[in-house]
Amino acid sequence: MRATISALAHYVPEDVYDNHWFAERIDTTDEWIRTRTGIKERHFLKEGGVSEILTKAAIKCLERRGIGPEEVDCIIVASVTPDRIFPATAAIVQRKIGAVNAWGFDLAAACSGFLNALVTAAKLVESGAVRNVLLCSGDKMSAILDFTDRATSVLFGDGGGAVFVEPSADESLGIVDFILRMDGNGEPHLHQKAGGSMRPPTAETVANREHFVYQEGQTVFKSAVIGMADVSYEIMERNKLTSDDVAWLVPHQANLRIIDATANRMGLSADKVMVNIDRYGNTTAGTIPICLSELYEGGKVHKGDYLVLSSFGAGYTWGAILLRWSIPDIS
Numbered sequence: 553m554r555a556t557i558s559a560l561a562h563y564v565p566e567d568v569y570d571n572h573w574f575a576e577r578i579d580t581t582d583e584w585i586r587t588r589t590g591i592k593e594r595h596f597l598k599e600g601g602v603s604e605i606l607t608k609a610a611i612k613c614l615e616r617r618g619i620g621p622e623e624v625d626c627i628i629v630a631s632v633t634p635d636r637i638f639p640a641t642a643a644i645v646q647r648k649i650g651a652v653n654a655w656g657f658d659l660a661a662a663c664s665g666f667l668n669a670l671v672t673a674a675k676l677v678e679s680g681a682v683r684n685v686l687l688c689s690g691d692k693m694s695a696i697l698d699f700t701d702r703a704t705s706v707l708f709g710d711g712g713g714a715v716f717v718e719p720s721a722d723e724s725l726g727i728v729d730f731i732l733r734m735d736g737n738g739e740p741h742l743h744q745k746a747g748g749s750m751r752p753p754t755a756e757t758v759a760n761r762e763h764f765v766y767q768e769g770q771t772v773f774k775s776a777v778i779g780m781a782d783v784s785y786e787i788m789e790r791n792k793l794t795s796d797d798v799a800w801l802v803p804h805q806a807n808l809r810i811i812d813a814t815a816n817r818m819g820l821s822a823d824k825v826m827v828n829i830d831r832y833g834n835t836t837a838g839t840i841p842i843c844l845s846e847l848y849e850g851g852k853v854h855k856g857d858y859l860v861l862s863s864f865g866a867g868y869t870w871g872a873i874l875l876r877w878s879i880p881d882i883s
């Protein structure tokens with residue numbers, strides 16, 4: 553049995569913050585942000601936690617699949633900005649959508665959260681342990697951004713998506729292959745200093761601004777360029793596909809220069825690369841499901857198409873999934 557994505561949807565908060573909004577507050581320019589990252593604007597959620605985003609995406613996803621919440625077997629939430637450290641945001645989403653028969657859990661793999669969760673969901677389905685998984689993946693990055701730090705605050709946005717994972721009716725379609733990697737030596741270069749059990753919150757950690765994203769941008773950039781390109785190329789090669797066979801590269805949206813380097817390595821032209829970083833910035837676990845959902849809604853992905861999904865993020869964690877699209881065109 554092979555698992556597939558049978559329905560999907562996304563949600564991005566309404567409020568838009570363009571680069572000029574930052575330029576009016578910190579020492580940066582629209583030009584610097586655009587040329588170094590490809591970002592023009594991002595969306596921030598004003599009220600509530602990430603479950604607000606994920607619940608909206610989940611409800612729409614189930615509507616598109618045409619089933620009720622009580623038919624969901626398992627909910628996985630991928631996020632590094634859960635509503636609370638506990639209970640799991642999966643439980644919060646379960647209550648909000650009324651998925652009374654579902655069990656579930658949260659998974660934290662930062663920007664690779666969606667890929668790790670999709671592989672986990674697929675394996676749960678393929679083993680027969682569950683009939684289906686509602687995978688909700690996204691972040692409210694604005695909750696952990698230091699808006700006085702020009703190097704990181706301009707990079708991120710809020711948003712997420714939901715995908716329904718179940719057995720594929722056609723064995724040739726669905727999640728074909730995956731590569732997932734991790735290197736814990738990345739921790740010093742990208743982390744949140746305080747708030748966990750190693751450094752619990754105190755007045756001092758708050759005063760020192762230790763609850764925000766800490767990133768050494770250039771160090772992470774160097775590893776990301778190599779890591780994301782390597783796995784994207786490797787998954788294509790080991791499945792004996794050429795750039796002509798791949799309909800879409802759906803990359804994590806952290807920096808347009810990292811995306812371009814990955815596409816170059818795969819020999820893909822720009823018209824086969826999904827990019828929306830200009831509108832949303834880096835929504836961490838949200839980027840890939842939002843990209844997939846926009847491709848679907850735009851009628852740009854068709855049954856039988858080969859897609860390479862790839863990511864790089866905190867940990868470090870990185871990976872690629874080869875997906876053969878199984879959903880008929882949106883009507």
Ligand code: ACO
Binds near residue numbers: 742
């Ligand atoms: N506006 C103006 N100048 C800035 C800004 C800004 N917003 N931010 C930094 N600068 C300055 C720096 O101070 C530096 O100035 P200096 O040369 O006088 O010291 C200069 O611009 C260059 O800074 P760099 O950090 O070297 O810039 P770089 O070209 O590397 O771009 C960036 C920075 C965009 C962060 C890039 O390094 C990057 O994309 N890194 C990878 C991000 C990533 O993939 N993260 C993983 C996923 S995130 C996750 O998992 C949560």
